[in-house]
Amino acid sequence: MKLGILFSGQGAQKAGMGSDLYQSLPAYKETVDKASEIVGYNIQEVASDETKISQTAYAQPAILTMSHAIISALGDALPVPVAGLGLSLGEYSALTASGALTFDQAVAIIKDRGAYMQTVGDANPGKMVAVMGDDQKLVENVLATLQSEGKKVYPANYNTFAQLVIGGVAADVDLAVEKLTEAGIQRMVELPVSGAFHTPLLKDAATQLATRLTGEKFNSFKYPVYSNTTGDIFTQDTLYDTLTQQIISPTYFAQAVQNMLDLGVDTFLEVGPSETLVKFVKKIAPKSVKRYAITDLESFNTVRDMLIAEGEETK
Template sequence: MKLGILMSGQGAQKVGMGADLYEQVPAYKETIDEASKVLGYDIMSTIVNDEDNVKQTQYTQPAILAMSTAIYRSLADVMPKPQATLGLSLGEYSALVAADVLDFDQAMRIIKDRGAYMQKAGDENPGKMVAVMTDDQDLVVKTVETLQANGKRVYPANYNTFNQLVIGGVEADVNEAMQALTDAGVARMVELPVSGPFHTPLMSSAADKLTDRLADEEFAPMSFDVYSNTTGQKFTDVKATLLDQIVSPTYFAQALQAMVDDGVDTLIEFGPSDTLYKFARKIVGKDVKRYKVTNFKTYQEVREMLAATE
């Protein structure tokens, strides 16, 4: 088994996420409690079981990082050393923790601040994000570029799969892009439940604050490869990439394809949802085995699978 771990990003959150793992898996509970001490509030009561807070970027980001890391730690005794990890946006921090680049407490402190910066930037620059379902992504990019040339603030934001490209920006300008894409023959677009136009230049104030925040942070060598969805390739300059990530498009599809091309044959997603597990099917097909751990049931299933391969 050449294992690749996928770490969930923001948008995967939901009320009650990880509650059954917290109750039934001691190593999971220990990690969540550790994260709560770093944050200065209880994750389970403040986020997991609060319908309003679970939608807020400043709370959601730390909770997802804590959950993904807690699952990873809970399976460490039966899991072979991964060949690589890949996270979607926020999930890159979980991936870097798994590869020992960031200490868990260090990552929690950074994400607490990153989430607050992005929450403020989103509040100051309210916008909209829409997933455009088409395999003609050049059409989407050209449509957006035409609007930009006319002063509109709409941008490519997430290359999730080779037939799903998320655009984001000022609401009125995104709406104009949607109409133009409809006129061009795009039949399906889905508005995303997010609190800001992430991975666009509208988040530049958050990037500026994160630049100052990361100035004195130190990063350790990787214990295995981590692929970045900001570049679509393996991380090289970690700090620069994490700063670019705030305002740049994500290239999850390209990064996952690169990881599989380099030999990964089994994928497991850790986090609140199975979004990346589903993306993987569309990106790399059926030949790569896929699993997910989103709750206690899937945790048990994957634990048994890993134990059987030892």
Template structure:
């Protein structure tokens, strides 16, 4: 078994996520409590709060803490992966588990990152729409033409080779949907977000994060962690720059999955509150690639048993 770890991004959060893990697994509970001490509020209570858990400033630390807590609880049952990948926020989980950040460092950074993005999103509200279709160049071309006319709408997430999320100012995104429909796109889905993440609308948050990261020191990676921004493995000396650019740049999840398969990954395991990324991987990777997700106590126990029995 050659494992590729996937770490959930923002949007995966759910009310009550991880509660059964918190009750049953001491290592998981210790990790969440450690995060709470760093954050200055009770994370176990936040995940039960339907209002807070869907706010960027709370969702980001909660997802990071849950993801790392699951990895910590697996302990030695989780062999060193061939590579790992997180979607946007999930990159911080991936980098933490791979050793680039300490957990304390990652939680503190994400507390501030989430606050920056929340504030900028509230000030400059945007809209995001998933565009379904195999002709993603058509989508890019339509948006490029609109940008030339002064519109603020951009490609944001290349999730699969048939799903491209666009984002920008709400009216401009609505206009783009009309133009794309006229051009032959048959299906679009508006996403339940208030900010246009991974677009230039978040430039002020990126600037704040650049200042925040300037004095941070990072460690060597224990294995490859793929960047959403470059579609290549991170190098430690690039972390400051790439993590800053990530906020306003498109994510290339689909391309990263292809590269991980080329690296020899034959099993994807998503860690976090949802199964979204392994569902994306199903549409990208060959059918022979196995896919699992650890989202709760039942799936944790199932995958733990699988890992103990597997040849790695």
């Protein structure tokens, strides 16, 4: 098995996430309790509060904590991955699992990052729409034309090679949807988000994060982690610049997955509240590539047993 590990991003959260894991797995509970001490509130209680968990400021620390708690609970059952990848916020989970960030450090950073994005997003409300279709150049051209007319609408997430999320000022996104419909795009879906993430509308949050990350120490990697922003592997030297640009730059998840496949990954495992990323992988990778997700106690037990069996076979 050549494992690629994926870490859920914001939007994956849901009320009650991780509750059965918290009640059943001591290592999971220990990780969540440690994060709760750092942020100053009970993360598991927040994860069960439908109103709070929908807010950026609370969702980001909760998702990062859940993802890392799953890794901690898997322990030695988890083989060293060939590479890691997280979607947006999930990059911090990936960097933590790889050793580039300590868990305490990541939780503290994400608490502040989530607060910056919440405040700036509230002050600069936006909208995001997923555009389905494999002619992403057409979408880019329509947006470029609108931008030349002063409209604030941008490519935000290249999730698969047939799904590109656009974002910006709500009225401008609505105009883009109209223009894309005229250009022949048949399917578009508005996303339930509070802001236009990964667009210039979040520039003030990026500025605040740049200041916040100044002086942070980054460690060496136990295994490679791919960046959504560049599509390439993070290095200690590029971490600061890449993470500060990430908030306002498009994510290239599809391209990063393809790079992992080119590296030889034949099995993907997503950890976090949802199976969104392995569903994206299904649209990118060959059918022979295996896909798993750990989102609750049942899936944890199933995947852990599979990993242990695989490990025994390779001894």
